[in-house]
Amino acid sequence: MGSSSVHVNEATIVTPSEPTPTGVLSLSALDSQLFLRFTIEYLLVYKPHPASDPRATTARLKAALAKALVPYYPLAGRVRASSADPSTGLEVVCRAQGALFIEAVSDLNVHEFDNAPRFVTQWRKLLSFHVADVLKGAPPLVIQLTWLKDGNAALGVGFNHCLCDGIGSAEFLNSFADFASTSQSKFPPNPIWDRHLLNPPPFKPSTDNNNSSSSHPEFNRVPDLCGFMSRFSNERLVPTSFIFDKTSLNELKKIVFSTSRVGESNYTSFEVLSAHIWRSWARALNLPSNQILKLLFSINVRERVKPSLPRGYYGNAFVLGCAQTSVKDLTEKGLGYAAMLVKRAKEQVDGEYIKSVVESVSQEGASPDSVGVLILSQWSRLGLEKVELGGMGKPIHVGPICCDRYCLLLPVFNQTDAVKAMVAVPTTAAHRYEDLLRSFSS
The missing domain is CATH 3.30.559.10 (Chloramphenicol acetyltransferase-like domain)
Incomplete structure (x- = not known):
């Protein structure tokens, strides 16, 4: 049983619309956990206004992504093992390398999302670029806009989990959506990096054995x-x-x-x-x-x-x-x-x-x-x-x-x-x- 038919029209690297800081940022101890080294993958399905123009919508979303990558510039970087602590730590190289934006078309229609997929990977191609190893230099952010055969749209989004959690990724998506809107009325919170706040140094190593991993x-x-x-x-x-x-x-x-x-x-x-x-x-x-x-x-x-x-x-x-x-x-x-x-x-x-x-x-x-x-x-x-x-x-x-x-x-x-x-x-x-x-x- 194969996945639903999806045809990619275009895949582009989108870079920040303005100059952003360059350098290397350290990720926190929680960011660097082994079990978070995968991609969070979201699927959002929309019913666009009947009069909307797919080409204009695609152009607007690409422009919004470029704008959102200015305050969220680490999402345009690349994640790698930390030079200071390569065994457990991670860092982000920020040189405005960019995020991946894909436009595609599919034979799916909107009603197929009313229920669970028929099999685990049925909607896999709605995010065609699947990152198997988040430390191999892939863009930490991938967005795919897929136009369905009934005129509706699916937005597939992949985030490198090492860079953000669910709350953080949703805040980015709402900021991205705000840039895609003409009113820009939501005013999402300004993104804060400050990963040092969740690192061990602020804490004195515990002498209490109850705080070892054996108690977790x-x-x-x-x-x-x-x-x-x-x-x-x-x-x-x-x-x-x-x-x-x-x-x-x-x-x-x-x-x-x-x-x-x-x-x-x-x-x-x-x-x-x-x-x-x-x-x-x-x-x-x-x-x-x-x-x-x-x-x-x-x-x-x-x-x-x-x-x-x-x-x-x-x-x-x-x-x-x-x-x-x-x-x-x-x-x-x-x-x-x-x-x-x-x-x-x-x-x-x-x-x-x-x-x-x-x-x-x-x-x-x-x-x-x-x-x-x-x-x-x-x-x-x-x-x-x-x-x-x-x-x-x-x-x-x-x-x-x-x-x-x-x-x-x-x-x-x-x-x-x-x-x-x-x-x-x-x-x-x-x-x-x-x-x-x-x-x-x-």
């Missing part, structure tokens, strides 16, 4: 008791998506309340939804009861460090929350137990915890394992649904280029209280996973 469950290895890794690499993965509206989220909260201990009933929508997805995923996979499972999810630390990071900081400013338990306890103890694990994982992330994570990744090269792990990322809170491109309005679909084994919580067009959960699961578990996701049970 996200970095600890657990035994693979069931061929977990081979199952996910050898079995075909089936993309799934399901929308949880306000009513269903409230229903989940009621179930959590009824299965929680006294005094532990105040849960957020994220905590109950991620618990429900994690339990459904675990039950569908039918794993041995003693297999240890983890739910990893990103926690924004911009306001959790002291002093807080400046507004506009677009580097990686998150650590991984980790809820961990056995298959037996996760599947048998009820939704309230799972939600409690997620809540406690969030609550322990304070300044000292963040400090110890920075030390672990910079001094020990600590990195999360994949055995028994479901990674969940909350794209619904990034602001991607606000990326209003001039003449095309706001995106009617926000999601990944490829639906893979990590779970994404996505915004839903015109439903501010709804969330779409998208994840690919092994074929043998897909039908049961979808059934469990729909049937709310304790």
Whole structure:
């Protein structure tokens, strides 16, 4: 089964529209983590105004990209291993080398994005330039505008994750969109580099053994008791998506309340939804009861460090929350137990915890394992649904280029209280996973 037909008309390197600083910028210890050396890939789908001219739109977006690369000039640089610390550190060489802009046409139509893709890579060519190794000199930013056969448009965007996190990349896209608008009325925050703020030097190396990576469950290895890794690499993965509206989220909260201990009933929508997805995923996979499972999810630390990071900081400013338990306890103890694990994982992330994570990744090269792990990322809170491109309005679909084994919580067009959960699961578990996701049970 092949990918949908996409034909690239033009690929151009776009450089900043004005002179920008040259030199080498160091990335932070969090930026340089081994597990972030990949490309964040977004897919935003638009319904342009019927009277809009595709050629004019393309020219306007290329010009907007050139303007956005002036304040965000490191995104026009190239990432490489640090000359000072080549084993673990990274840096950006800034010489206005440019970002890649691609224009393409496709036989897809807008309605094909209403549901999950039929297979993991169905939309792969909507970002035709795929970067396999982010340290091999590729542009850290790639944007592809693809005109669909019904006159609508898809915007594929790839960011080198070492340069920015989800919040930072969404701020750039909103700035880019603002430059593409004639009104330029949003005034996104000015981008702030300041990567030194999340480096170990401001912190004294801890003498507390509790702050080593061994005290961080996200970095600890657990035994693979069931061929977990081979199952996910050898079995075909089936993309799934399901929308949880306000009513269903409230229903989940009621179930959590009824299965929680006294005094532990105040849960957020994220905590109950991620618990429900994690339990459904675990039950569908039918794993041995003693297999240890983890739910990893990103926690924004911009306001959790002291002093807080400046507004506009677009580097990686998150650590991984980790809820961990056995298959037996996760599947048998009820939704309230799972939600409690997620809540406690969030609550322990304070300044000292963040400090110890920075030390672990910079001094020990600590990195999360994949055995028994479901990674969940909350794209619904990034602001991607606000990326209003001039003449095309706001995106009617926000999601990944490829639906893979990590779970994404996505915004839903015109439903501010709804969330779409998208994840690919092994074929043998897909039908049961979808059934469990729909049937709310304790």
